[in-house]
Amino acid sequence: MLNYTDGNTTVCGIIGNPVRHTMSPLIHNTLADMTGNNLVYVPFEVPEGGLKNAVRGAYELGIKGMNVTVPYKSDVIAQLKYVDPLAESIGAVNTLVRDEALKGYRGYNTDMTGLYRAMQKEGVELEGETVVILGAGGVARPTAHLCIQKGAAKVYILNRTLEKAVAIAEELGDERVIPMDIADYTEVLTREKSFFAIQCTSVGLFPDVNSAVIEDEEFYRHVSAALDVIYKPLETKFLKLSKAAGAKTFSGLKMLLYQGLDAYELWNQDAGIKITDEQADRVYKSLILEVTGARNIILEGFMGSGKTTVSEILADKLDLDILDTDKAIEETEGRAITDIFREDGEEAFRNMETELLDTIVSDHWRDMVISLGGGLPVREENRKLLAEAGKVIYLRTSPEEVYKRIMGDTTRPLLQTEDPLARIRELQDARSELYELAADIVIDTDGKEPLEVASEIIDKLGI
The missing domain is CATH 3.40.50.10860 (Leucine Dehydrogenase, chain A, domain 1)
Known part of the structure; x- marks a missing residue:
């Protein structure tokens, strides 16, 4: 920006x-x-x-x-x-x-105040609530203060080092604050039918994404709502366990x-x-796009893979702008791609693609769905730029499916041959490995409607 x-x-x-x-x-x-x-x-x-x-x-x-x-x-x-x-x-x-x-x-x-505002937006009120805070470090301490100030009925502070939890309780000087060794968490389950759990430790932070400070499923059956102050990943194991048990969950990204x-x-x-x-x-x-590395969502694939339609659906669902690299070059040049190929040659067009990608990266363009021309990822230089520009999604489509979708289309300069299907197979053989090298996520599109493909992309990005 x-x-x-x-x-x-x-x-x-x-x-x-x-x-x-x-x-x-x-x-x-x-x-x-x-x-x-x-x-x-x-x-x-x-x-x-x-x-x-x-x-x-x-x-x-x-x-x-x-x-x-x-x-x-x-x-x-x-x-x-x-x-x-x-x-x-x-x-x-x-x-x-x-x-x-x-x-x-x-x-x-x-x-x-931001944490409290995030809670309220998620329908969580602290007044009269029982809260279990996991951890007793730099975030847990002010969180305990907030819970008491906003009228929580009880605040359990569970920590591996009991003395740190006790120190927070003594600082607050309120009988509603109950420090405990986290190893004794089952005592909370015998006392409380349900509670709001706030995860304030670093357990589960990337790359340790398969860990939670408590992994006992019985604990999570008592969780009515859960907040993890960690936001990398967006959905930690703590949140996954809470959600699986039926709790309302939200990420620390809302707090940020x-x-x-x-x-x-x-x-x-x-x-x-x-x-x-x-x-x-x-x-x-x-x-979310920044945290997931998808500051831009970039669609690659062979012609006819559905990039244009899927990009429109994604842009509409996520309220993002659209950039079609082929159209952007045509608008800049004031002529069609077929004319650029005929007048300047393919190499000149490929240089234009690289220049556009370089602008996207160097000028920090973001919050866009970018639909790539079919040959753009072939260049190694372009693949390096794509890695900086956002998350690359490869829409993989079989040659037969491509042929079915684009047969009769006379605007494709590379398919003006006597046997388009053979040409599609030839080009895909040359490009498929390069598409996979550039891709962060691969989506097979055969037999799928564009809306289904778009929904699968959103799900895999965790947006």
């Missing part, structure tokens, strides 16, 4: 170390574009010992607001002019809001989304900007 900037552009950002892989710029720059806000959001990596100067310098440079991530969420409090009561009770701040009157920044914790929305609204409260559910959904789809 390319933000327009000028002398009136508002700057926001994130400070932490490291911050190079943060997805916050995607959230806030997308929101700025949606709301017509002349704002740009960038990451600032602050070295050890540089926090005080970073906050002071940000104010002097006129930066409107910042997010704060590890390792500075607690240390930053000493640099602030005001701290919101929720953030103060938790002892952590993740959002700074510029205050001209105070000549500094106010601090908030939108991690927790709503903490960002809350921060954005705080920075723009003077303008009265409120993010709609529709806008939130669009940002969430972008986050």
